[in-house]
Amino acid sequence: MIATILIDGLPATLDDLAHQALVNYGAYTSFRVENGAARGLDLHLARLGQAAVELFGESPGEVEFRRLMALAVAGRDTCWLRVSLFSPEIGHRNPTCVGRPKVMTSVSPAPPPLATQVRVTAVPYEREAPHLKHLATFGLVRARRAARAAGFDDALFVDGAGRVSEGTLWNIGFVQGDRIVWPQAPMLAGVTQALIMRGLPQVGLTSKTRPIRLDEIGVFDGAFLCNSATPVCPITTINDLAFANDAILLAKVEAAWSAQAPQAIADHDDDEGVSRLGR
Structure with missing residues (x-):
């Protein structure tokens, strides 16, 4: 996968990389x-703004985020955009700098969904600062490797209190009748999860968020994972517990996601915005 990388809208330097x-x-x-x-x-922009303030003390702001995103994707019909925040002034020996982070945009071909169905194993693990989509991914990659070595497709995280939280790269939803039940625990609030929640009333489904212990997941009729590349993917087993997922209901869940219209990165009706896009 070949990516085009810009930092604050300019070609990446060797020092920054x-x-x-x-x-x-x-x-x-x-x-x-x-x-x-x-x-x-809107949710991705809010995520970036929150993380910038929490980790660096200052955010570039929505207008700047949009400008840099538009510059990165200009001239492309379909692509995958990753927007990262970092500061070359912050390191292992000098962690105290406070100020606006740099914005790195990386554009590459859009990846396929994770899978069409998955078997997962539950593992005790809590990501550091789980509410942030941060760069410290050692633990989740290690858990995913261990799951594959044990014959599963992926790992589902369970916290110290025995509560289901999230997967390595995804959120999990459980099906109970015509209701989607989301786990409540320290975790990353997923954008795809939020979009599904927005759209569920449009497809005749409801949702609820509550703590879900691993030892009670047998009460559910089905389970699925979701992330930005994979709107809905059935989870067929968790450990040795199998789920008979209803394909029609899961299609409704995906329809709830797809009903949320894409939002323009830049205002194409604005002459200045069009020039920034290079169109």
């Missing part, structure tokens, strides 16, 4: 872009 390779302090979001628009863009 070296810092990214050696220091994993930062945050990011990533999503599919089609014709200059993305589903849940």
